[in-house]
Amino acid sequence: MTETRLHAQGKVRDIYDVGGDRLLLVATDRISAFDVVLADPIPDKGRVLTGLTLFWLERTGQIVGNHLLSADRRDFPEPFRSEPSLAGRAMLVRRAQVIPVECVARGYLTGSGLKQYRAEGNVCGVPLPPGLGEASRLPEPIFTPTTKAAEGHDLPLTFEETVALIGRGLAERLRELTIALYELGARIAAERGIVVADTKFEFGFADGELILIDEVLTPDSSRFWPADGYAPGRVQPSFDKQFVRDWLDASGWDHEPPPPNLPAEVIGRTALKYQEAYTRISGERFEHYRHRMGVMSDRDWERGAMDLDRLRTGSSSDAVAHDEGEHA
Template sequence: MGDALRHVHSGKVRDLYALDDGRLVVVASDRVSAYDHVLETPVPDKGRVLTQLSLWWFERLADVVPNHLLTTDLPAEAPPEWAGRAMVCERLQMFPVECVARGYLTGSGLADYRATGQVCGNPLPPGLEDGSALPEPIFTPATKAAVGEHDENVSFEAVERAIGAPVAAELRRLTLAVYRVGEQIARERGIVLADTKLEFGARPDGTVVLGDEVLTPDSSRFWPADSWQPGRPQRSFDKQYVRDWLTSPASGWRRDSGEPPPPLPDDVVQRTRERYLEAYARITGRPLGTVAP
């Protein structure tokens, strides 16, 4: 591809390429990660959903927080398969923390609550169940793990020690602000936004900027509002279908085996793809690949 476009990093889902002028090209692949493994089976169109949905949300969050998007016009060296799944972004100094907002109790937050009655130091009332709505959204940060490692929930005080109290407070404020806007818009479209994970970085002048992706099925839990019912696992528009299959007897895989997960069957791939496409269509009001009215 020449010196103008060089690969600098691959994460669980995204690949980063540097341009000579200092900008980054962020490419969302169709890779799927689950239980700290990158699966060998891709889900077609997944990367396009992540990128296009992030672009849709960036527009609606512009008054809440600046983001890293510069343009969707790709350099001439970009291969054709990047169309619809890549964006040119500014380079940021990323903060080493996963910024998570929860409005509902599930996942690792539910496990913490059952063990301690709290989530990341946030005390919660007794009697909550899987899927319960919280009295108000809470900030539950986590460490940012490398590929193959596991994010660990941490206290707000741990974030303060890592990046300083003023920046920690700003990340908490922005995370909860993004969640509240996203939760309201999703609810208007019949979707419960249970929780979401954000990443932020800093410009050279110290401005805090939203990076990576925002309010996608990879970074968030989306549940159909008409079937939400606390006390049981919820139907979801994210990769929970993949997680459920991996932990079912049908997969023959155990999380504690130390072995990589098996390939996904065709029907699991198709149903997961359908959930990503449905999430995009429900939120944006149009199918993937169509032009905004």
């Protein structure tokens, strides 16, 4: 039986070292806002993130390889194989040497990109035409990398700063891959009525091969907007934790721990938004994904939260913080 050794823990994911240059990535139902992990989980959020990542990894292999070995619980080493709570929310992956750059692609102007544009007329050193506003579509997708901060906020990098950090050849390759992945994802999502405003990718090296790692084109790593409601000049509705952010802001919370508890209505509406994102993008009902991955109960997530906590607290640990920043 494999020792359960917690390798790293992020805001959402628990990462276990299962030996043989393999890791088990477990997407919990934890949710963060303003870089603070909230006390209330969002039911099945981790399964949405895992399901969408699996969907995209199947479709991006012609652009770049990835770290996935299996998401079938029967392939996991014990004791993970015997944990029903891991069904649909865990991936067995190759261990990779992580490149210390968050690779962000933007097709639309919003968030920190809009703030930087208004102050400097560019985003991460990429000049943009005057007159752009909230949710403006950019002339073409741009590469706007950031640092990978273990704590706090990632910081924007110009391309030349990225070169200084990792070398010109690798920086150019990451820019090329990031834009290609974004364009593929944006095209497929558009066919399903969703605008991908921006997204971020992570890369690493495994056995000398540059590969795509971590989550891919999920509501946590991307901004998804409904295409039928898109209107530049205003903040767009989105398929993510916007309900949570809006409620927290209206509550008067100062964005410092401890956060307030979320009302049941906010939790429920957020869960439905995540599940709708999965269904619209994948074309598969989320309930079918759960069944296909071996989830036995509609309310499995309730017991699952306790099981995941038992796994985490019962493991030996040399865990370090794993950066899972808010999307930019």
